[in-house]
Structures are given as structure tokens and as C-alpha cells.
Amino acid sequence: MFIEETKESKAVKQFARFAHQYNAYNVIQAEVAKRLVAKLPAGKYKCIVDLGCGSGEVYKNIEKNKINFDTFIALDSSSEMLGLHPVDPMIKKITADFNRIETFKCLDVVKDETLLLSSSALQWSKSLDFVFKELSKKSVKVYFAIFTANTFKTLHQTAQIQSPIYSEETLKKSIKKYYDADFELQAYRLEFQTVRDMFHYIKRSGVSGGEKQLSYRQIKQLMNEYPLSYLEFEVLFVEATPLTL
């Protein structure tokens, strides 16, 4: 299955632009994917779907943890990112956008036999209710890791801008409409030598800091005023089963 993109979102474009350098900049995402996969019970899965799979952090951990499966569906809206994902006869790559209904119409999986995973991607859902509702029809068990609005919290406070991503409360509220869910909130810090390095990281990591809302002058001012030697990240880990089985 291949779904053509008519109009890529800003987020998708940013990931595509830095696809090749992405591996060097995904320190936190790599930690998150490792923690998410460590939550999976051992066993054999018929079908695993990884939404927003990127260059394959989830898959690499699945391999490392010797988790067995028959089919692995690696789905991402960026074909450049998918190009960096490992290849294997058991892996089916799908270029598709989880914000579009066509993606779910074409995602041909048996609900009872499917495990759905998503690490560091669902914060880009345009409508949480739409995405979680559609996802809840596709598998009997899900494990998600989603960045919350407390990511880059001090940076946003210093710049007096709103986080471009959802708060923990908003995520939980939407998830609970469609899933019986357990949540775990995890904070991460990434230390930097200089503020300049920090801003470079934000730009290249694909985790938007909302810095696009700022002019060049405002960014310069923010770099002068940012009070920490690290960046803050917050991730909501979700383990859930759909309310309607």
C-alpha cells in the first residue's frame, strides 16, 4: 500500500529535511523507544504495527529484545525516514499519514492479531480524538510514548510562547474516551555545553520547540535569557486496550 501525500504538514517537512542526520540527533527518542519496547510482554506477535516508525528505533529494540513476530508494519508519512528503516522480508513499509482517514481504510490488519506501537510520533496528531478512535479499531493492545507540552517547558516559559504539542491532561482525556489505559509520565533532561548547541539540537531533532513562532531577534534574545544548561522533555507512556473490543 502506498498513500500519496497531497500536502505535507510542517512537521513532516522538518523530519524529511534532516532525515539523513536524524540518527545523530535522536538521543531522547532512542531512550524513549527502548523504554517503550521494554514494556512489551515476551511472546510471539502475529502482526506489529509501528506508527511514525522513523528510522526504526522501535524495530531495532524489538530485534534486540528478541521479540518474535510474523509481520512488522513500519508506517511513516515521510518516505525519506522510511528509507532509513531496516529492511527485512518480514517488514512491510507503508508511506502514510495517520491524520488521514484513507490511511486507516487501507491499513488491512486483523484486530485480534495486531499489536500497535508508536514512539515519539503521536504528538503530531492533528485531532487526537480522530487518531485514537481510528487506532482503537485496529488492535487489541497498544503501547504509545507521546511527548507532552512540558517538553521544552522552561524554553517556552522564557520565550512566553505556547507549546505546539498537547498537554498530559489533554492526551489522557482523549485516550480515555477510546481505551482502558495505564499511564506513566517520564521526564528526561539533555545537557548541552552551550546554548547554541541546544538550539541546534532543537532544530535538527524533529521535536519542534515551537521556535518557528519566533523571529530571529526573539531567538537571539531567548538564547541569552535561557536559564538552564539542559533541555527538558516529558513523555507520556500509555499501555491500553480499546473500550470496544
Ligand SMILES: C[S@@+](CC[C@H](N)C(=O)[O-])C[C@H]1O[C@@H](n2cnc3c(N)ncnc32)[C@H](O)[C@@H]1O
Ligand atoms: C520523532 S520521530 C520518531 C521516530 C521513531 N518512532 C523513533 O522512536 O525514533 C517522529 C516520526 O513520526 C513521523 N510522523 C510525523 N507525523 C506523522 C503523521 N502524521 N503520520 C505518519 N508519520 C508521522 C515523522 O516522519 C517521524 O519519522
